[in-house]
Amino acid sequence: MRIHVLVENTSSRADLTAEHGLSLLIEACGQRILFDMGASAAFADNAACMGVNLSEVDVAVLSHGHYDHGGGMERFLQLNERAEVWVSEHAFDPHFNAAGKDIGLSPYLSAHPRIRRVQGACAELAEGVRLYSAECVPMHNPPEGAGMTAVIDGERVADDFRHEQYLLLEEGGRRVLISGCSHRGVLNIAACFRADVLVGGFHYMKADPVADAERLRSAAQSLMELPTCYYTGHCTGVPAYGLMRPLMGERLQSICTGQVIEL
Numbered sequence: 115m116r117i118h119v120l121v122e123n124t125s126s127r128a129d130l131t132a133e134h135g136l137s138l139l140i141e142a143c144g145q146r147i148l149f150d151m152g153a154s155a156a157f158a159d160n161a162a163c164m165g166v167n168l169s170e171v172d173v174a175v176l177s178h179g180h181y182d183h184g185g186g187m188e189r190f191l192q193l194n195e196r197a198e199v200w201v202s203e204h205a206f207d208p209h210f211n212a213a214g215k216d217i218g219l220s221p222y223l224s225a226h227p228r229i230r231r232v233q234g235a236c237a238e239l240a241e242g243v244r245l246y247s248a249e250c251v252p253m254h255n256p257p258e259g260a261g262m263t264a265v266i267d268g269e270r271v272a273d274d275f276r277h278e279q280y281l282l283l284e285e286g287g288r289r290v291l292i293s294g295c296s297h298r299g300v301l302n303i304a305a306c307f308r309a310d311v312l313v314g315g316f317h318y319m320k321a322d323p324v325a326d327a328e329r330l331r332s333a334a335q336s337l338m339e340l341p342t343c344y345y346t347g348h349c350t351g352v353p354a355y356g357l358m359r360p361l362m363g364e365r366l367q368s369i370c371t372g373q374v375i376e377l
Contacts, residue, residue: 177294
């Protein structure tokens, strides 16, 4: 299994653009899967520089309905004429950050003929490739995204991140879970799937490394109790990663734009 990091907040190469966003191209189970499309068209420009042909993508997945993961969706649909884009049925609901800024998707794309909405708890996209909805994750710990809101049934309420979904890949006897921002709580998600590898953000970027140090240490300990190795970046935040890495050692790795992960 090979994962190309098309865009992330940091970059390993001067010729590749970094932005607050995430996009991964995954080669697994005989499929080329695009997971998220960044905040802009930068992921596509980076893909070209990395020798990744987006027209050859078989299927695309949107992790949740925020612009930094779906902002480049229109560019992808222009470059690829056949792949379906699988989204949550709640992905195009209006979403706002804690300051009230609109962070949702472009609503006109919701009617595109290749947008596919996941109905129910799970969709099998190909052999060994399954997409799970947020309802599969028990909420033993609070979600990550304090102050974020969404319009649900015509009312603006605290976002419960029902629009989040997770990609589980099973190949060669290993289970690899791909998560975007883990808004439903990385502790909840990791404990639910107990994958061999989890790739995605932890959404600790707002955590204070001093005031929240004990919470982050506790999170690191809980993650270490699971049979999982972690590749993280984007919304995890540099301070949180810096605090958790010494506690988790080689089982916690960072990702950056331009990186190719071999699993």
